[in-house]
Amino acid sequence: MILRIVIILVAINLIIKIGNKIINKFVDKQVKSKLSFSLDPQKAITIGEVLKSVLKYTVYLVGVALMFYDVFAKIPVALASAGGFAIGLGAQSLVKDLINGFFLLFEDQYGVGDHVTISNFSGIVESMGIRTTVLRDFTGDLHLIPNGSILEVTNHSRGDIRFIVDVDIAYEENIDQATNLIKSVNEAFEEKHKDKLRGHIEVLGVISLNPSGITIRVVGRAKPLSQWEMERELRKEIKEALTRAGIEIPYPKTYIVNK
Secondary structure (H helix, E strand, O other): OHHHHHHHHHHHHHHHHHHHHHHHHHHHHHHHOOOOOOOOHHHHHHHHHHHHHHHHHHHHHHHHHHHOHHHHHHOOHHHHHHHHHHHHHHOHHHHHHHHHHHHHHHOOOOOOOOEEEEOOEEEEEEEEOOOEEEEEOOOOOEEEEEHHHOOOEEEOOOOOEEEEEEEEEEOOOOHHHHHHHHHHHHHHHHHHOOOOEOOOOEEEEEEEEOOOEEEEEEEEEEOOOOHHHHHHHHHHHHHHHHHHHOOOOOOOOOOOOOO
């Protein structure tokens, strides 16, 4: 009995390792393939993670059944029926996770590497199994979310993402001069980051009048997950251009009047 359990455990680990290597080879082949009928890289990686999950659960279930086959065979029918009923009740959430996981994959709601919001959690999908989705947020925390509890998903990685840069200038400055300067910065920025930008960066114009200055809004679109980098870089380059041109950015001032 003990020898059989040891042999089965070794076989389980061996099968899972070999299976994972085969799945990884399949995923790598799909990622590198340039054929029109091959899967796109993200889809291939997602399916690979799901296949690994299916393999693991299947091998473990079969292994446990083989290890305790003699024990199960000697259990009375009435006791086995009661036990099966109890296991069935406990397995409802597992079945729900499996079914919902299948639909999440089938409907392509998200994949590995996507930036998503699930319930109260937002982050990058690290892996997607047949029972759980693993999400890492931007603070580094890892969230394991049962697929059965996923009711609403917001996918931030499908389509281009808008970013906004608001530029404040003092009331004393010429609005048209500042706008033209920003447009020239945008043109140079587009050429520099054309691999991450989508379309042209637009200057919407004055959007608000503040106590010490006015706000000019600049809007662009970038590929998913690069919008924050584009926003930071563009804000920096506009600030440097305004400084070189002598266009003042508003700040609190105190005037002392002697009477």
